[in-house]
Amino acid sequence: MNHKKNDFQFPKIVQTPDRFRNPIGKYTIRRNARCVSCGLCAELCPYGVHPRYDDYSKPLRPLDYRCIGFKCKENDFFCIDRCPEQALTLRRNPILDTLGDYRWTAEMLIGHWEMAETGNLPVVDVEYSLGNSGGGFDKIRFKTPEPGDYLNVNDEDMDTSIHLNKRCDGRPEKTISIPCYGGGMSYGSTALSVMVARAHAATRLNTLTCTGEGGYPQELLPYSEHVITQIATGLFGVREETILYSPMVEFKYAQGAKPGLGGHLLGDKVTPEVAAMRETVAGNALFSPFPFHSVYSVEDHKKHVDWVKEINPNVLVSVKVSTPTDVDMVAVGSYYAGAHVVHLDGSYGGTGAAPDIAKKNIAMPIEYAIPKVHKFLKDEGVREKVCLIASGGIRNAMDVAKAIALGADGAVIGTAELVALECVRCGHCESGRGCARGIASTDPELGVMITEDWATQRIVNMYIAWCKQWCEILRQYGLKSIKELVGRSDLLIHLDYLDEEERSTYQPAPEAELII
Amino acid sequence: MPKKYHIPIKTAEPRYHPIGKYATVEFREDCAGSCKECVKKKCIYGIFGDNYKHASTMSEPEYLYTCQSCFRCVQECTKGIFSRVINPEYRTLGDEYWKSDIIHRLWFQAHTGKIPVSGAGYRGPFVAAGFDSMWTDMSEIVRPTRDGIHGREYISTCFEISRRVTPLKFNADLSLASDVPPILELPIPLLFQLPETLILNEQILLSAARAAQILGTLMLILPQDYTESLHPYANSLIPCFTSKSYKDYKRIILKSPAVELEDDPNIEKTITEIREIKPDIFIIVGIPLDATAASRALDLSYFDVDTLHFYADEHGKELNTEHPAFLKEMIREIHLKLVDHFVRQKINLVFSGGIAMAEHMAKSIICGADGVIVDMPLLIALECRLCYNCRNGLPCPAKIDHPINPEWGSQRIINLIGAWHNQLIEVMGAMGIREVRRLRGEVGRSMWFEDLEMESFGPVFGKRKIAGIK
Numbered sequence: 001m002n003h004k005k006n007d008f009q010f011p012k013i014v015q016t017p018d019r020f021r022n023p024i025g026k027y028t029i030r031r032n033a034r035c036v037s038c039g040l041c042a043e044l045c046p047y048g049v050h051p052r053y054d055d056y057s058k059p060l061r062p063l064d065y066r067c068i069g070f071k072c073k074e075n076d077f078f079c080i081d082r083c084p085e086q087a088l089t090l091r092r093n094p095i096l097d098t099l100g101d102y103r104w105t106a107e108m109l110i111g112h113w114e115m116a117e118t119g120n121l122p123v124v125d126v127e128y129s130l131g132n133s134g135g136g137f138d139k140i141r142f143k144t145p146e147p148g149d150y151l152n153v154n155d156e157d158m159d160t161s162i163h164l165n166k167r168c169d170g171r172p173e174k175t176i177s178i179p180c181y182g183g184g185m186s187y188g189s190t191a192l193s194v195m196v197a198r199a200h201a202a203t204r205l206n207t208l209t210c211t212g213e214g215g216y217p218q219e220l221l222p223y224s225e226h227v228i229t230q231i232a233t234g235l236f237g238v239r240e241e242t243i244l245y246s247p248m249v250e251f252k253y254a255q256g257a258k259p260g261l262g263g264h265l266l267g268d269k270v271t272p273e274v275a276a277m278r279e280t281v282a283g284n285a286l287f288s289p290f291p292f293h294s295v296y297s298v299e300d301h302k303k304h305v306d307w308v309k310e311i312n313p314n315v316l317v318s319v320k321v322s323t324p325t326d327v328d329m330v331a332v333g334s335y336y337a338g339a340h341v342v343h344l345d346g347s348y349g350g351t352g353a354a355p356d357i358a359k360k361n362i363a364m365p366i367e368y369a370i371p372k373v374h375k376f377l378k379d380e381g382v383r384e385k386v387c388l389i390a391s392g393g394i395r396n397a398m399d400v401a402k403a404i405a406l407g408a409d410g411a412v413i414g415t416a417e418l419v420a421l422e423c424v425r426c427g428h429c430e431s432g433r434g435c436a437r438g439i440a441s442t443d444p445e446l447g448v449m450i451t452e453d454w455a456t457q458r459i460v461n462m463y464i465a466w467c468k469q470w471c472e473i474l475r476q477y478g479l480k481s482i483k484e485l486v487g488r489s490d491l492l493i494h495l496d497y498l499d500e501e502e503r504s505t506y507q508p509a510p511e512a513e514l515i516i
Numbered sequence: 517m518p519k520k521y522h523i524p525i526k527t528a529e530p531r532y533h534p535i536g537k538y539a540t541v542e543f544r545e546d547c548a549g550s551c552k553e554c555v556k557k558k559c560i561y562g563i564f565g566d567n568y569k570h571a572s573t574m575s576e577p578e579y580l581y582t583c584q585s586c587f588r589c590v591q592e593c594t595k596g597i598f599s600r601v602i603n604p605e606y607r608t609l610g611d612e613y614w615k616s617d618i619i620h621r622l623w624f625q626a627h628t629g630k631i632p633v634s635g636a637g638y639r640g641p642f643v644a645a646g647f648d649s650m651w652t653d654m655s656e657i658v659r660p661t662r663d664g665i666h667g668r669e670y671i672s673t674c675f676e677i678s679r680r681v682t683p684l685k686f687n688a689d690l691s692l693a694s695d696v697p698p699i700l701e702l703p704i705p706l707l708f709q710l711p712e713t714l715i716l717n718e719q720i721l722l723s724a725a726r727a728a729q730i731l732g733t734l735m736l737i738l739p740q741d742y743t744e745s746l747h748p749y750a751n752s753l754i755p756c757f758t759s760k761s762y763k764d765y766k767r768i769i770l771k772s773p774a775v776e777l778e779d780d781p782n783i784e785k786t787i788t789e790i791r792e793i794k795p796d797i798f799i800i801v802g803i804p805l806d807a808t809a810a811s812r813a814l815d816l817s818y819f820d821v822d823t824l825h826f827y828a829d830e831h832g833k834e835l836n837t838e839h840p841a842f843l844k845e846m847i848r849e850i851h852l853k854l855v856d857h858f859v860r861q862k863i864n865l866v867f868s869g870g871i872a873m874a875e876h877m878a879k880s881i882i883c884g885a886d887g888v889i890v891d892m893p894l895l896i897a898l899e900c901r902l903c904y905n906c907r908n909g910l911p912c913p914a915k916i917d918h919p920i921n922p923e924w925g926s927q928r929i930i931n932l933i934g935a936w937h938n939q940l941i942e943v944m945g946a947m948g949i950r951e952v953r954r955l956r957g958e959v960g961r962s963m964w965f966e967d968l969e970m971e972s973f974g975p976v977f978g979k980r981k982i983a984g985i986k
Contacts, residue, residue, distance in 0.1 A: 018591075020588070020591035020592055021591060021592055021593070021594065021596070022590065022591045022592070022593065022596045022598075023591065024587065024590070024591065061595075061596055093599075094541070094599060094601060095590065095599050095600055095601075097601060097602055098537075098538060098585070098600045098601065098602055099587070101639030101640070102639060102640050102641050102642075103637065103638065103639055103640075104639070132641075133640075133641050133642040134641050134642050134643070134644075135641070135642025135643045136642045138642065139642075253656065254654065254656060257637060258946075259654040259946055260654030260655060260945060260946025260947065260948070261942055261945065261946055290945070290946075291655075291656075321656055322654055322656065324653050324654045324655065324656050325653050325960075325963055326656065327656070330656045347638070347651065348637060348638040348642075349637045349638075350635075350636075350637045350638075351635065351636060351637065352635055353633050353634060353635040354633065354634075354635070355631045355632065355633050355939065355942055356621070356631075356632040356633065356634055357631070357632075357873075357874055357875050357939045357942060357943060358942060358943070358946065359634075359637060359638040360638050360640060360648075360875070361651055361652050361875050361878075361879075361943065362651065362652050362653075362654050362943060362946050363651060363652075363653070363654045363946075364651055364963050364968055365642065365651075367972075368968045368969075368971075368972035368973070369972070371972050371973070371975065371976050372971065372972045375975060392637075393637065393638070406976070415636060415637055418636075423636065424585070424586065424587050425636045425637075425639070426584055426585040426586050426587070426636075427585075427634035427635050427636045427639070428584045428585075428586070428634070428635065429634075429635030429636060430633065430634075430635055433560065435586075436560050436561070436584065436586030436588055437586055437587075437588065440635065446560070489976040489977075492976070492977075493977065494973060494976075494977040496969075496980055496981060496982040497973070497977035497978055497979065497980050497981055498981060499981060500981075503981075515537070515602050515606070515607060515616065515617075516617050516639055516640060
């Protein structure tokens with residue numbers, strides 16, 4: 001995995017274990033009273049499931065989240081069979097029934113926690129690339145590759161970078177080393193350490209992250225070359241200097257989680273720090289109206305873009321829109337108004353709190369919007385001049401690759417970064433004191449549960465694991481750069497569009513009935 | 517300035533713990549017993565504090581009514597004795613249509629009056645049968661058809677159940693020549709009808725009637741249920757009659773703003789006779805939603821009828837057929853039939869059966885309904901678990917069959933409808949629609965699964981080989 005500019009090298013993987021005492025895994029191993037602490041299991045297991053210290057002979061609780069499960073049976077180190085006292089039992093962890101949902105299944109969560117810990121693709125047999133939603137990305141597969149197409153090159157020689165400025169308008173050519181950057185999460189919506197860690201990780205990965213609408217805390221300044229300033233309808237924290245800091249400014253016209261709705265920050269969340277950042281009064285609820293009250297037309301939108309370009313002659317402009325029926329028209333209008341990046345935010349994604357009715361029902365899923373916009377921009381003859389970024393329901397490396405093959409240049413990632421920090425997707429980001437796991441909370445106790453170093457490395461690890469998956473996909477089709485994958489929908493199939501015989505040659509879509 | 521429509525929401529605590537989604541499983545043989553670090557004491561939501569009785573009896577499993585699913589107890593227990601399962605009782609809530617999460621959300625709305633809000637994106641299936649195979653549109657920055665930029669307080673959710681004369685005729689002096697019938701406008705596009713096949717007693721009727729009155733809507737009621745205690749709410753009640761039964765209830769007809777008549781071949785004569793009793797009464801005709809519904813709607817549109825009420829089964833399915841269509845498709849068929857014959861403007865259409873969530877109301881209207889009738893959710897607001905024990909002669913676990921306080925009951929219903937009203941405004945605001953009347957039949961503000969598949973995926977993947985949703 002390389003990136004031509006400044007001989008960028010990907011950061012090193014550092015093992016970054018779970019913060020909690022009992023990590024959740026796919027399997028559980030129970031040790032019963034028959035155990036005589038002979039230590040054989042500890043000697044046998046290469047995955048470190050059975051910890052044992054030289055100066056402590058009593059049996060310890062197995063680290064069962066590392067267990068590779070029943071497939072280990074074929075190994076001669078399978079502890080269950082080898083235990084002389086038959087003191088060990090292996091089961092699928094029953095807690096999986098209570099974890100995850102149709103889109104982010106329990107196995108996808110566990111797989112991402114493992115990637116964030118190890119920087120490698122999971123060794124445990126979890127399905128981390130397909131969800132259970134029964135449509136969209138979960139029914140799209142890459143075609144079975146021709147063996148002759150395989151490109152036998154190392155990851156180091158593959159190119160996963162993308163260009164953000166294709167307009168050739170004299171503004172800087174900005175290249176990011178992975179086809180993803182971080183989505184906007186505002187100051188106050190996540191713990192400050194999380195916000196800074198995301199920027200730090202973006203810097204180490206030579207990509208970007210976004211401030212969200214809550215302003216630009218000074219703690220981000222060391223990473224300013226990799227931080228997008230977001231301008232949203234409330235204009236909170238938008239000042240001349242925050243536009244000057246930034247390599248790219250993002251106009252957020254709408255967001256996938258609540259398309260067409262305004263934002264509402266409850267009064268309790270407007271702490272003195274948040275209020276200072278947003279230049280408002282502490283304790284007062286804040287509204288981000290919908291839509292921009294100064295934009296009635298694409299000409300008004302151009303006025304916005306020109307204004308930002310005038311303030312900062314080196315800045316790139318991204319326009320973030322949601323996915324209505326006429327998303328193709330909106331995209332082309334944004335391009336003609338001067339946008340370098342058109343960012344489509346699909347309806348099923350989002351990290352922040354939003355009405356359930358909006359998340360489920362308003363606007364189209366991103367899978368439909370990408371090919372629609374890609375085709376329209378091509379027909380208009382401008383596809384090569386704009387960077388098309390997709391987000392909203394893009395959960396894993398395979399989804400990113402599918403989105404690119406459908407026509408996007410890259411993706412914006414929010415939820416997966418939080419999952420890397422051990423988000424369990426309980427969905428209670430906004431209630432009471434905020435996130436119980438310390439990710440999306442500024443509570444004096446909860447908001448300090450995460451350290452910046454830990455969070456940075458977990459995010460870095462996850463993206464490095466993703467890169468390995470992208471490189472493998474590219475190699476299979478004889479491609480050397482992820483840029484060559486853009487719009488290669490000929491490499492994709494959709495299970496519902498195949499004859500039964502051909503369909504049976506592909507991995508079926510998971511179909512478990514879940515209680516959500 | 518005209519008075520703004522306001523729904524008086526006030527927290528109405530449930531009488532019983534709502535069935536929680538989770539239960540704990542504890543492997544107590546490993547428990548230290550009196551651990552100072554016990555995660556139960558540290559729960560940031562304090563949910564175990566509420567379960568003090570369980571702590572003393574140590575019975576298993578422990579149901580977690582208010583667990584927010586953060587997993588910290590599971591992950592932080594010093595001995596790792598904690599695990600969780602789905603509460604088996606939660607699994608038994610409702611049925612394949614009225615799913616446990618729908619019931620849970622209805623309880624939440626009836627309790628708090630708030631819109632269900634959560635973080636971390638959508639968590640359900642990509643697409644599903646019925647209303648879940650369509651999405652509502654939103655209005656982006658550059659759409660000229662947007663109504664303009666208005667606050668949500670300017671969005672009107674009023675609809676009419678009164679007939680209209682089309683077109684209006686004028687005299688040479690431009691005075692109105694047409695005889696314009698009276699207008700009955702309701703502030704929200706829904707009516708009430710308590711389900712007959714579940715528990716129905718006087719307190720429940722009083723709760724719903726009181727809620728209807730406060731909300732400014734109307735409730736359909738059978739004449740035998742119309743007891744003396746309901747007379748103070750007569751202005752909010754629509755008695756339902758057959759062509760024979762109405763004759764016994766002239767007193768009620770005189771007090772009522774509208775009546776519903778069961779459809780039959782002599783309906784025109786009955787309508788005339790009822791108008792003789794009360795000339796300005798509004799007449800609704802109740803029709804089963806079956807294969808003949810669209811043609812019957814067309815026939816009735818030529819009569820002096822205000823509104824047609826089509827009733828599907830509890831799951832929103834067509835009646836009297838082996839392969840029933842869903843409400844969504846049936847609404848389209850009836851609406852378009854009337855549009856094709858230029859009579860849609862004359863008459864109003866309301867639908868009942870399977871309206872389970874606020875989005876169903878919005879989507880029904882997009883498909884072509886003027887409004888909907890809410891039935892089961894009224895009882896769910898009163899803590900019904902849809903266990904159907906009552907149908908089998910068994911006692912109600914939520915004791916709805918015992919006297920309930922109508923004030924509490926009506927507040928629960930008001931809260932639920934308040935949350936639905938807010939959600940309707942949210943989706944209308946997103947669509948850029950300022951009046952619910954303009955949303956009727958406006959399929960341009962929706963996106964349908966089949967269309968999106970064809971438009972977006974067709975050019976990429978070719979022809980779809982699987983029909984329908986699978």
